[in-house]
Amino acid sequence: MTTITRTMVLWCPDWPITAAIRAHSLAADAPIALIDRGTVFACSAAARREGVRRGQRLRDAQVRCPEILLFPYEAALDSRVFEPVIEVIEQTMPGVQLLRPGMCSMRAQGPARYYGGEEEAALWLLDALDELGIHGSRVGVADGPFTAEHAARSPKRARITIVPEGTSAEFLSPMPLRVLDEPTLATLLLRLGIRTLGEFSRLENADVEARFGAPGARLHALASGLDGHPVIPRVPPEELDTVIAFEPALDRVDQVAFGFRASADSFIQSLVAARLVCTAIRIEIDSDSGDVSERSWLHPRSFTAADVVDRLRWQLQGGAGDSGLGSGVTRVRVVPESVDGIGNHEQGLWGTGHDERIHHGLSRVQSMLGHGGVLTAAVGGGRTQRDREKLIPWGDREPAGKSSTQPWPGRLPAPAPSTVFELPLPASVFAGDGSVIDVDDRGILSAVPSRFSTDNRTTLPVSAWAGPWPIAERWWDAGTARTANRFQVVDETGAAWLLVLEDHLWWAEARYD
Amino acid sequence: MFEYGAMSPAAATLAEAPTRATVEQLQSRIRQMQATRLDTRLIATHPAIAPLLPGGGLKEGATYSVDSSATLLMALLVGPSAAGSWCGVVGVPEFGVEAAQRFGIDLERLVLVPHPGDQWLGVAAAVADVLGVVVIRPPRRANDSSVSRLTARLRQRGATLIVLGPWPQSEAMLSLSESNWSGIGQGHGHLSARQVTVTVTSRVGRPRSARMWLPDPQEQFREIESVPSLREAAG
Structure with missing residues (x-):
């Protein structure tokens, strides 16, 4: 019973x-x-x-x-x-x-x-x-x-x-x-x-x-x-969080980072004592003015005390300038967001090869340039080249997004341009009589392109061109809607450009060089 | 050359062997006398580019400079990346990631540092410590002492440096000329393939050049088979 x-x-x-x-x-x-x-x-x-x-x-x-x-x-x-x-x-x-x-x-x-x-x-x-x-x-x-x-x-x-x-x-x-x-x-x-x-x-x-x-x-x-x-x-x-309060409030990044160093050490030690390693943390920073900054940080392997201090510094630098903060920091709290058994992260007898070495080297560059300074890349979905490039800070997980395997009608035919400008360069395309070329609402070109310029100083003769290829994206959303016409233009020297005509203005988006 | 005619093929190779060994020995002596240091090791290089480079491929610890063509740069990276090396690109924010992937560079082993700022030499050195191939674009001319420091570090770590632009101590300078796009016309078609002449100028010897597809219609790099093009035949 x-x-x-x-x-x-x-x-x-x-x-x-x-x-x-x-x-x-x-x-x-x-x-x-x-x-x-x-x-x-x-x-x-x-x-x-x-x-x-x-x-x-x-x-x-x-x-x-x-x-x-x-x-x-x-x-x-x-x-x-x-x-x-x-x-x-x-x-x-x-x-x-x-x-x-x-x-x-x-x-x-x-x-x-x-x-x-x-x-x-x-x-x-x-x-x-x-x-x-x-x-x-x-x-x-x-x-x-x-x-x-x-x-x-x-x-x-x-x-x-x-x-x-x-x-x-x-x-x-x-x-x-x-x-x-x-x-x-x-x-x-x-x-x-x-x-x-x-x-x-x-x-x-x-x-x-x-x-x-x-x-x-x-x-x-x-x-x-x-x-x-x-x-x-x-x-x-078990309580694994660590909290440190500053009285009076500290207003410099290096002061906060230094003040937090001992707490970071004890934070990692308490994790080790619980036979855990931490692969994600959440840092909460309270400031004098009542603002709370909260962010999760991931680590490709597991956090050490120095890594935690680095993340804190990056988070503080994120909003403010070089070292001064908007207002003093009164309290810092670090919460382990995901932990794993320490046994799964133990190094092999012969070390784990070059991967770890690469991670250390790149983390050093990150501590020089900030979290977003070192990136890995992936190709995502989208129609423009910039949309298709996904840059992920070293150590972060790839965010779920548009997939490159889905069909994207209107995307450029292969080959992809080897140079994609961070910001499009202002350009202009001229007809034979010197007038700037435009495309009307029905997609008709005003004249045949004969010369173009991408630096506003020199104009180059067009030896071959193709277009306009219209693109009308997200017309239902005023904030992100985009209507443009794209052209491929080859100049005399054999360099090819991807030019975009948007709102009657010409831009050079990428170059095939 | 007909004296081996009567011999069996096996005997012919046996007799040939000492001569070939002698030639290789002599060639290696010539190379040792020319090279700045002994036993340079080659890293995997794309077969279309390799024959043009001095030594027959990219060398560990050496510096190459590429004249402003991102596609040519990617052609240099494809070989090492496919062979499992990590590549780092420092100071080139406009590096076309999708093109790199389609040409065969493994994005899993590609690291980008788009804006190294004033610390570009330090970043390049730190990246060269851990990655096999490093690309940099110097924002300005570096002074000689820091260049030689970086070169020493590369040699010690066995990393290969590719510089976009001129560089004082480069092993070879690669440049493009006579680029011809196909597939595009006057208002029709689209860019599909390009034939270019790649010229490699090294410190010793004459410049070597070859006509190649960069890229071909399948987005691969290959040498153009030695059928003379119409223009060459006409000229």
């Missing part, structure tokens, strides 16, 4: 919305929706009153509630905001198991004895959450986590639902089959004329097992209120 643990489940309804409100510091009664892949993932009570529903298309939600605030749904944010909540709960009662962000379970027996009753313990818990500013959370106490979760979710006015010991089956019996979250089984049972958990639980356990196997038997046990799942308390993660 399975042992059944008396369990208390805490549920914060609409947790993704609560998390978004707390993370973006919004008003609690604002109409908010979180969007995941074009549909509404979650919406606040205010939005729900206007008719916004989960699963609705983004456009329909905007039609129902024009003033709705939309945010992309981030699963990581939910967990991050729930973390301090768990810490508060752990201060009230020990042994918390996180079921999902917004829901956690505890053993009820200990707290009930300590606080003098299950209801009192649940009240303490709700009080602790109300103090944090999280309202509307609910508690269910029952035999086993499954029943306790549905007790917390039960649509009653009271925030605390206690199902007395041994009455789980009764409590569950009117519930529909879909609460088991097993659609195929639920459909099959419906066809057999079974609509509620109570009717399901009245089937013989042996019959259910013979027909549906072990998973079916497990669900049958759940429906009968015999939930054998124990509460497995989480092990609180």
